[in-house]
Amino acid sequence: MNDVDAIVIGSGIGGLTAAAILGRLRGWKVLVLERHIRPGGFTHTFHRKGGWTWDVGVHYVGPLHEGLERDVFTLLTDDHLRWARMPEVYDRVVFPDFEFGFRAGAAATRSDLVAAFPREAAGIDAWLAAVDRSSGYLAPMAIRSLLPGFAAPIVDLFTGGTRRLSLRRTGDWLGQHIQDPRLRAVLGARWLDYGLPPAQSAMLMHAIISRHYLEGAYYPEGSSASIAACAKKVIEDAGGEVRTNTEVAEVVLEGGRAVGVRLAKGEQVRAPVVISNAGARNTYLRLLPESAPVPFREQLRGVAPGMGSVSAFLGLRGSPAGLGTAGENLWLHDELDQDRLAARSGELLDGRAPVSFVSFPSLKDPLATHHTVEIAAPADAAPFQKWAAGRWYRRGEDYTALKAKLGEALLDAAERRLPGLRDLVEVREIGTPLSTIHFTAHPGGESYGIPATPERFQAPWVGPRTPIPGLYLAGADALVLGVVGAAMGGAFATAAVLGLSTIPAISREASRRRASRPAIPSATRPSTA
Ligand SMILES: Cc1cc2nc3c(=O)[nH]c(=O)nc-3n(C[C@H](O)[C@H](O)[C@H](O)COP(=O)(O)OP(=O)(O)OC[C@H]3O[C@@H](n4cnc5c(N)ncnc54)[C@H](O)[C@@H]3O)c2cc1C
Structure with a gap:
């Protein structure tokens, strides 16, 4: 007898997104279990006496005006979350003897870069084109992760050149196309956004983040805690629950299939679907019993912490x-x-x-x-x-x-x-x-999950499907890091559960919801709506 329709381990934005979509699309009662006293994972905030509040893992987010990303956030927050626009120059990279400000808009970015590095116009154009092309690999890569193994080579055939570009190292690409070390420094400077410097990171990761912010940046009004606050209501409206202070000790298997979880306090909760938002390392190396058939366990143990x-x-x-x-x-x-x-x-x-x-x-x-x-x-x-x-x-x-x-x-x-x-x-x-x-609980105190090397994007432990029937991954390790990346990792987890047609269903439901109610006026600036 199942207690709920699905269990989500961890209330990071990926887990909240998966729970919200299952509630919205199917009316599923989803139980989100979170070990911390506050929901949100890296989107939670903390306070100190005197009134100060700080975010722990959100400084800025790219525009959410269109496409699947907008639709996912519509379902996650019911569009009750407002986004405040950052200044036109949203990132300023500072070096000992010069600075460069990244201004919102591809055309503005190009003209500012060319003005600062006139001899590098061709390299700057090549960079913008590569960022555009490589970031476009994310969608086929996400779909590839949902297809049966035999279909993957077909996707690879169609994405050949883009895939090869995406799986190069950032430093290798910059070294080939950009001559001026100052420009290489400017373009590669924001690697703390994804945790690996140019010599180690995949071009795909560099491109996704550079493209994400190219048109400017936003900040959630009322701090990043507003995200979980909105999502919690959506999940509860469908009969689900976000339960904090509740650590999951183990995923329970029966006949090789995930059938629920055992809590650290001993209680068992049963559900036909278990989605882990706790990260690949926690899920495969801690939450699953050693006897679980995870063919890549030893390889994963050998992956350096991020x-x-x-x-x-x-x-x-x-x-x-x-x-x-x-x-x-x-x-x-x-x-x-x-x-x-x-x-x-x-x-x-x-x-x-x-x-x-x-x-x-x-x-x-x-x-x-x-x-x-x-x-x-x-x-x-x-x-x-x-x-x-x-x-x-x-x-x-x-x-x-x-x-x-x-x-x-x-x-x-x-x-x-x-x-x-x-x-x-x-x-x-x-x-x-x-x-x-x-x-x-991220082992090694990792900020971004499995490090964004080219190898990561080909590894079997990254992706929403797992070798265990009934068990799925959501969040950064299901797709890609970042607030939006991890949310999309939650959305693709629901597609792994319900089928690929979930992706267009998310967009249809989001359009329906936007059309069925008046826009909520923003006190300030542009929003997701
Ligand atoms: C310092 C810092 C700055 C960042 N800045 C930005 C930024 O400006 N913009 C941006 O887009 N991204 C930023 N990020 C990245 C972004 O915050 C993350 O990639 C994203 O929030 C990860 O979400 P997630 O869904 O993967 O889960 P996480 O946020 O990692 O949440 C996982 C949750 O699972 C819970 N959990 C783990 N084990 C268990 C268990 N056994 N039982 C119950 N619960 C469990 C954890 O307590 C946690 O709440 C930043 C990250 C850091 C660290």
């Missing part, structure tokens, strides 16, 4: 707007070579941040009541492991001292570009890869 991060969450006593920013993200680099910067990220432990990212949530969110700044830098989880056994906030004085040092390093880096920032800081919280493990 990038983790150290973040400084700053609560300010006044606006940072006067410090030389209009609210755009700042990407701070000590030197041009992005691969060397990645290799130098360990210097953070010595009190220096050679590469970091600064974001200004309160300048983006028209509903923010308190000013905040977030500074992040890449970090390996390994040096933090010696404190892993300690409890949250009780890891010892040496850990507290290290966190203070890391916070100073991040603040120093930001202060060099934003003199006066330090004087505005009222409170600070420092997060490390151990914080990520604590709040999301």
